Amino acid sequence: MAKFIFAIGPLNIAVLINNLYINISIFFIMAFLTTFVANIPFSKYFRILIIPFGFLAISIITILIGISDVDIFIWSIKIWSKYIGITYQSLEDVLHIIMRVLAAISSTFFLGLTTPLNNIIKVLKKIKIPNLLIELLVLIYRFIFIFLEEANEIYTIQEMKFGYIGFKNSYRSVSLLIKHLFVRVLVKYESMVIALDSKLYDGEFKIGD
Known part of the structure; x- marks a missing residue:
């Protein structure tokens, strides 16, 4: 139960508070606890961590790339009369999203990779x-x-x-x-x-x- 609360706390913070520095801190703390303290091999942890990025990539692309009638981008290409490119704001938004997702995933992985399923089930039953x-x-x-x-x-x-x-x-x-x-x-x-x-x-x- 203590480990469950410890993992759910940072997860809720990552979801509810959109602060880049807090999310970076959560990610590194939870990743450190999972790999170094719980002795989960870093190579395996990294491979598992990559999997959600396949789903995240679609969201990132749609946020990162914008279309405009004028060239307001830091990098762009012109197709007919439209400009397609990337702005500073879109880069900032994507960075916030990536770190928010990493913080949430690392908290979830800490619980899932260090706690047997039967213990998680017992906790879920206790909280009804x-x-x-x-x-x-x-x-x-x-x-x-x-x-x-x-x-x-x-x-x-x-x-x-x-x-x-x-x-x-x-x-x-x-x-x-x-x-x-x-x-x-x-x-x-x-x-x-x-x-x-x-x-x-x-x-x-x-x-x-």
């Missing part, structure tokens, strides 16, 4: 989170690992067959990976349903305190 949300958390957590395991297995098989040599082969291998990954995850889901039915599942997971 509905069982439906807790069950969704358990299922999402489980299927993330199923997804990663299946993807890694398919990718390893393709690598052994030289499936990623050249652009054409890589493009074909990625499309096959996505196709087979979808099918195999569905098969795993069906197996889980059968296992739950055999245990007389009545629509509610019995999560202990």
Whole structure:
């Protein structure tokens, strides 16, 4: 519970207070605690940290790049009668967004990477989170690992067959990976349903305190 409160506090600060220096401080403190104090390898932490930036990139691009009838940008290109470029304000906004996201993510990772799921569930039950949300958390957590395991297995098989040599082969291998990954995850889901039915599942997971 103490660790949960310690992680949720900076997360709420990052979300509610849009202060660049506070968010930078939160990010470095939480990253330090996760990697050096909790001994999570920095290389693995960095790889996990990169994942959300794929989703963040779309938001950043739309904020960073603007369109105007006059050249008000610090860098721009002219297309017909319009200027497309970047302003000082857009750079500042993007910097604030990136640090705000990093602060929030580092707080979440501190809790998620240093606390077993069953302990998190116990805390959620103590603070009276509905069982439906807790069950969704358990299922999402489980299927993330199923997804990663299946993807890694398919990718390893393709690598052994030289499936990623050249652009054409890589493009074909990625499309096959996505196709087979979808099918195999569905098969795993069906197996889980059968296992739950055999245990007389009545629509509610019995999560202990």
